[in-house]
Amino acid sequence: MKKNTKLYETVAALLSPGKGILAADESDPTAGKRLAMVHLPNKPENRQDFREILFTAPDIEKYLSGVIMYDSSIRNTTDDGTPFPDVLTAKGIVPGIKVDLGTSELQGFKGEVVTQGLDNLTDRFEEYYDMGARFAKWRAVITIDEDKTPTDEAIKINSIMLARYAQIAQTSSIVPIVEPEVIHAGDHSIQRAELVTTRTLQILFQTLMEYKVDLAGLILKSSMVLAGDVYSEQSSPEEVANATLRTFHMSVPYECAGIVFLSGGQTPERSTKNLNAIGKMGEQPWPITFSFSRAIEEPVLKAWEGKKENEGKAKEVLLEVSKQNSLASLGKL
Numbered sequence: 001m002k003k004n005t006k007l008y009e010t011v012a013a014l015l016s017p018g019k020g021i022l023a024a025d026e027s028d029p030t031a032g033k034r035l036a037m038v039h040l041p042n043k044p045e046n047r048q049d050f051r052e053i054l055f056t057a058p059d060i061e062k063y064l065s066g067v068i069m070y071d072s073s074i075r076n077t078t079d080d081g082t083p084f085p086d087v088l089t090a091k092g093i094v095p096g097i098k099v100d101l102g103t104s105e106l107q108g109f110k111g112e113v114v115t116q117g118l119d120n121l122t123d124r125f126e127e128y129y130d131m132g133a134r135f136a137k138w139r140a141v142i143t144i145d146e147d148k149t150p151t152d153e154a155i156k157i158n159s160i161m162l163a164r165y166a167q168i169a170q171t172s173s174i175v176p177i178v179e180p181e182v183i184h185a186g187d188h189s190i191q192r193a194e195l196v197t198t199r200t201l202q203i204l205f206q207t208l209m210e211y212k213v214d215l216a217g218l219i220l221k222s223s224m225v226l227a228g229d230v231y232s233e234q235s236s237p238e239e240v241a242n243a244t245l246r247t248f249h250m251s252v253p254y255e256c257a258g259i260v261f262l263s264g265g266q267t268p269e270r271s272t273k274n275l276n277a278i279g280k281m282g283e284q285p286w287p288i289t290f291s292f293s294r295a296i297e298e299p300v301l302k303a304w305e306g307k308k309e310n311e312g313k314a315k316e317v318l319l320e321v322s323k324q325n326s327l328a329s330l331g332k333l
C-alpha cells in the first residue's frame with residue numbers, strides 16, 4: 001500500500017514516551033455496566049457527565065496521548081456545547097474512535113465469535129475524520145477454553161477482518177489499532193495463555209502482511225500474558241513481563257509502530273504493577289505503553305459516585321492514575 005506520512009505523525013504523537021491512551025470507548029450498554037458499579041442508572045446524562053470529567057481533567061495531557069471514544073460520545077459535547085473531540089484536540093490529545101460493532105457467533109465453532117463492522121467503513125471513517133478522529137480501534141475476541149479453543153479458523157477470520165479494517169483505516173489517514181483480546185477470564189495456566197497469544201499474534205501479523213497493511217502505521221493492542229482469573233496459581237509481575245515479552249518477540253515484526261495494553265479485568269493496581277514490570281525489562285524493538293479502560297476509569301468512577309461536589313476529586317484521581325501508569329510504562333515505579 002502507498003505510504004501515508006500523516007499516519008506516522010499520528011503514531012509518533014500517540015507513542016510519545018511516558019504517555020498512554022485512555023480507552024473511554026464503551027458502547028452504551030457497556031457504559032451502563034461501569035455506571036452500575038457506583039449505582040448510577042445508564043442514562044445519557046450520566047454517560048455525558050462521566051466523559052466530561054474524564055476529558056476535561058486538568059493536565060491529563062502530560063500522561064495521555066490519545067483517548068478512544070464510541071460513536072455516541074464522539075458526537076457528544078460538554079455542558080457548554082464544545083464537542084468532545086475538540087476538547088481533546090485543544091489539549092493536544094489525539095481523538096480516536098472504536099469502529100467495530102461487536103461480535104457475533106461463528107457458526108460451527110462452539111463458543112467462538114467474529115467481530116462485525118466492515119460495512120460502510122470508508123464513509124464512517126470520512127465522517128469521523130471530519131470530527132477530528134485520527135486513530136481507531138477494532139477489537140477481536142479470542143477465548144481460551146478446553147484444548148481446541150481458540151481454533152486457527154477463528155483466529156484467521158478475525159485476523160482477516162482486522163486486516164481489512166486496517167487497510168480501510170490507513171487509506172482514510174486514520175491509524176488503526178488492531179486489538180485481538182485474548183480473554184483473561186478462565187482457568188487456564190500462564191503457559192497456555194502464552195501459547196494462545198503467540199499463535200494469535202503470529203496469525204494476525206502474517207495476515208496483515210498478506211493484505212499489505214503498513215505495519216509502521218499501525219499499533220497493536222494486546223492482552224498481557226497471564227494465567228486465567230480463576231486459575232489456581234496467579235502470575236507474578238515478573239512472570240507476566242517475561243511471558244508477555246517472549247510472546248511479542250516470537251510474533252510481532254519490528255516494523256510494527258508500537259504496542260499498547262488493555263487491562264482485561266485485572267484490578268487497577270495489578271495492571272499498573274504488571275506494566276511496570278514490563279517497563280523494567282528495558283528498551284524493546286517497539287514503544288510499549290498502556291491503553292486501559294477499566295483500570296483507569298474504575299478509581300475515577302469511585303471517586304465521583306455521580307455527585308457534582310466530587311467532580312474535582314474525580315479529576316485529580318484521573319490525573320494520579322494516569323501518572324502512575326505513565327511511570328509504570330517507563331518501569332519507574
Ligand code: 13P
Nearest residue numbers: 023262263264292293294
Ligand atoms: P480494559 O482495559 O477494560 O480491558 O479495556 C480496554 C479495551 O479497550 C478493551 O477493548
